Amino acid sequence: MVPHRQAVILLSGGLDSATALAIAQSEGFAVSALSLSYGQRHAIELEAARRIARSRAVARHAVVDVDLAQFGGSALTAAIDVPKDRVPAEMVSEIPATYVPARNTVFLSLALAFAETIGAFDIFIGANA
16 A cells, blocks of 8 residues: 555546546545546536545546547547447447547546646556457
């Protein structure tokens, strides 16, 4: 256990990031959360992140606007339908409509910037494969 070390968690409001937050806290980290409003169509995720941060008593919860929708190309940030009833061969041969170009790379860069401002050396992310 690492008592009172600062860490940043990328908190989307989903199950993976909520679990990563709980793991970080169970390992003794004082956690600050970073949530990103990136033009996603479902703002309910950010409200869930706020509730999770509050219930887990994070030291600080920052919500930052990053307009990845400017780049387009994703059903998560644009008016693109999510395909349904696809066969497995289609899923393997195509980039998913919900893929947001470089999203996690951008998010991790912002988490690093946040970590530097609070003196944290650890970043947790609950990425969904």
